[in-house]
Every structure is written in structure tokens, then in C-alpha cells.
Amino acid sequence: MAENHEIYDVTIIGGGPIGLFTAFYCGMRELKTKVIEFLPRLGGKVSLFFPEKIIRDIGGIPGIAGKQLIEQLKEQAATFDPDIVLNQRVAGFERLSDGTIVLTGSKGEKHYTRTVILACGMGTLEVNEFDSEDATRYAGKNLHYGVEKLDAFKGKRVVISGGGDTAVDWANELEPIAASVTVVHRREEFGGMESSVTKMKRSAVRVLTPYRLEQLRGDEERIQSVTVCHTVSGQREDLEVDELIINHGFKIDLGPMKEWGLEIEEGRVKADRHMRTNLPGVFVAGDAAFYESKLRLIAGGFTEGPTAVNSAKAYVDPKAENMAMYSTHHKKLVHK
Numbered sequence: 001m002a003e004n005h006e007i008y009d010v011t012i013i014g015g016g017p018i019g020l021f022t023a024f025y026c027g028m029r030e031l032k033t034k035v036i037e038f039l040p041r042l043g044g045k046v047s048l049f050f051p052e053k054i055i056r057d058i059g060g061i062p063g064i065a066g067k068q069l070i071e072q073l074k075e076q077a078a079t080f081d082p083d084i085v086l087n088q089r090v091a092g093f094e095r096l097s098d099g100t101i102v103l104t105g106s107k108g109e110k111h112y113t114r115t116v117i118l119a120c121g122m123g124t125l126e127v128n129e130f131d132s133e134d135a136t137r138y139a140g141k142n143l144h145y146g147v148e149k150l151d152a153f154k155g156k157r158v159v160i161s162g163g164g165d166t167a168v169d170w171a172n173e174l175e176p177i178a179a180s181v182t183v184v185h186r187r188e189e190f191g192g193m194e195s196s197v198t199k200m201k202r203s204a205v206r207v208l209t210p211y212r213l214e215q216l217r218g219d220e221e222r223i224q225s226v227t228v229c230h231t232v233s234g235q236r237e238d239l240e241v242d243e244l245i246i247n248h249g250f251k252i253d254l255g256p257m258k259e260w261g262l263e264i265e266e267g268r269v270k271a272d273r274h275m276r277t278n279l280p281g282v283f284v285a286g287d288a289a290f291y292e293s294k295l296r297l298i299a300g301g302f303t304e305g306p307t308a309v310n311s312a313k314a315y316v317d318p319k320a321e322n323m324a325m326y327s328t329h330h331k332k333l334v335h336k
């Protein structure tokens with residue numbers, strides 16, 4: 001592999017909403033920036049879990065679909081052309097004698113940088129897949145681990161396996177457009193907001209509890225029916241299905257980053273009020289950050305990102321101003 005020894009001012013780990021806005025603000029501070037994202041696409045939890053949901057708690061935006069917010073953040077981040085690397089999990093951290101930080105991807109790729117901003121949420125997210133060979137065969141056909149486009153389920157017989165807030169939300173959103181929706185959950189109680197659970201139970205959604213998904217049946221291409229099993233009586237039922245959605249949670253893990261010497265609390269990285277971590281030149285923003293009164297909201301991360309960038313700027317250039325010029329006056333933006 002040809003090595004690229006170019007040194008960046010800032011390398012942001014994580015291309016979720018906060019990583020993207022942080023990349024924009026790095027441009028405001030004229031910092032040469034790279035974003036590294038483990039998943040094949042940008043947007044973090046918003047793209048993974050709620051692209052179609054309307055977000056209503058960002059100041060000045062009464063309501064915006066998750067995917068639209070990510071599109072706008074991508075456009076905003078692109079203002080200053082940061083380099084973006086997808087499909088790479090940052091694993092290693094080392095500091096050279098001149099202070100340069102070398103990050104290593106899990107396949108050995110090297111990234112040279114003066115500072116690092118952790119915008120990695122609580123780590124890499126991997127869905128818990130249904131453990132069967134058949135599940136692997138049907139994944140991406142009519143077995144789904146997420147709902148990207150509601151329209152794809154229009155007029156279909158949908159079975160959802162899972163009982164967390166996301167499963168409940170999908171059931172409620174699909175019920176008006178699908179031919180039928182059946183939710184199969186191994187416990188009597190559901191996660192999620194009480195009002196959403198009540199709405200689901202009062203709707204035409206068929207709720208099967210305590211049942212677990214046992215077997216998938218179909219041809220080479222598609223699942224045609226599933227067998228569900230009552231967890232107490234063992235009674236089985238076959239359900240015909242056009243689309244199966246599995247929402248059995250996900251694994252989230254900081255992985256090798258836990259070995260870097262960062263102070264970690266409740267799975268997140270401790271930050272001071274400048275968003276500095278205990279490692280010199282390493283800053284944190286968004287869900288990755290831990291401090292008293294931290295709000296795990298997108299709006300909160302939109303302040304932490306610029307704070308982390310200003311700290312990174314001071315680290316690479318101690319004489320620099322302590323914040324960027326307002327965007328309304330910024331010399332690179334006024335003529336846009």
C-alpha cells in the first residue's frame with residue numbers, strides 16, 4: 001500500500017452529524033482537515049436509525065427529516081473541501097517524536113495529523129444480525145435491518161422482529177401504508193416512548209408477545225414465511241411475509257480506542273470545558289463526549305464541535321484568535 005505522509009491539521013474520527021459540522025468549522029479556521037468514517041456512508045446514527053424521522057429540536061429548524069439534515073450537513077461540510085475517507089475504522093494511535101500523531105486504520109492505513117477530534121459517538125455501530133445462514137442469504141433482499149424508504153413497504157405484509165423504540169416507531173410509520181404489520185417481541189414490555197407503544201397497540205398492528213422469531217422459509221431469493229414461537233408455551237405459528245424487518249439492537253464499541261490512554265467514563269471520553277481530553281492534541285465533540293450536564297442532542301454537539309476546533313487551532317497555532325470570524329463576515333463565505 002502506497003503511504004501518504006501528508007500531515008493534516010485536524011483529523012476527525014466519525015462522519016456523523018457532529019463530525020460533519022465540525023469539518024465545516026475546521027474550514028472556517030483554515031485548518032487542513034480529514035474525516036474518517038467506519039461506515040460506507042456519512043450521517044452516523046441519523047442515517048442508520050432515523051433517516052425518515054422528523055427532527056424538531058434543533059434551533060431555527062421547526063422540523064427536518066434525518067436524511068435531509070445529513071444532506072445539508074454534507075453540503076455545509078463540503079464548503080471547505082475536507083478529505084473524507086469512508087469504510088475505515090481508526091484503531092491505532094501513536095505520537096512521533098516531533099508531536100505528529102499517527103492514526104492507523106484497522107487494515108493498516110496510516111493518517112498523519114497534528115490534532116484529532118473524536119466525533120465517534122460511543123464507537124462503531126454494528127447491527128445484531130439474526131443468527132442463521134438463511135438470514136445472510138436474504139439480507140438486502142426482503143430481510144432488512146433498517147427502514148431506508150418507507151415507500152418500499154407500501155402494500156406489503158410486513159413482519160417486524162424486535163421491541164425497542166425503533167421497532168415501535170417503524171410499526172407506527174408503516175401501519176398506514178403497509179397491507180399488514182405484525183410485531184414479534186420476546187418480552188411483554190416494549191421499549192420506547194409510552195405514547196408510541198400505546199399508539200401501536202391501539203392501531204391495526206398485530207402484536208405478538210412473548211414470541212421470538214425462530215425460522216425463515218423461502219426460495220433462493222426471498223423469504224415467503226417465518227415461524228414464530230411463544231417463549232413460554234412453545235406454541236408455533238407461521239406468518240406469511242413480503243418484507244421482514246429485524247431490529248434486535250446493535251453493538252456499539254469504542255474498540256481499540258479504549259487502549260489509547262483516554263480517560264473514559266460511561267463509555268464516553270471525558271472532556272473539559274474546552275472539549276480537550278486528557279491526551280494533548282486530542283479533542284472530543286458530540287455523543288463521544290462525557291462531562292457533567294452533557295446533553296446527547298445534535299444541537300449540543302453543534303456547539304461542542306466548534307469549541308473543539310478552536311482548541312485544536314490554539315494547539316497548532318497558539319497565537320491564533322480564539323474563535324473564527326462570524327460566518328456572516330468570513331472572507332471565504334461573503335461572496336458565495
Ligand SMILES: Cc1cc2nc3c(=O)[nH]c(=O)nc-3n(C[C@H](O)[C@H](O)[C@H](O)COP(=O)(O)OP(=O)(O)OC[C@H]3O[C@@H](n4cnc5c(N)ncnc54)[C@H](O)[C@@H]3O)c2cc1C
Nearest residue numbers: 014016017018038044045090120121123124286287297298
Ligand atoms: C432512534 C434515535 C432517535 C434520535 N432522535 C434525536 C432527535 O430527535 N434529536 C436529537 O438532537 N438527537 C436525536 N438522537 C441522538 C442523535 O442521533 C445523536 O446525538 C447524534 O447522532 C450524535 O452525533 P455524533 O456525530 O456525535 O455521533 P454518531 O451519530 O454516533 O456518529 C458517530 C460516527 O462515528 C463513526 N465511528 C465510530 N468509531 C469510529 C472509528 N473508530 N473509526 C471511524 N469511524 C468511527 C460511527 O460509525 C458513526 O458514523 C436520536 C438517536 C436515536 C438512536
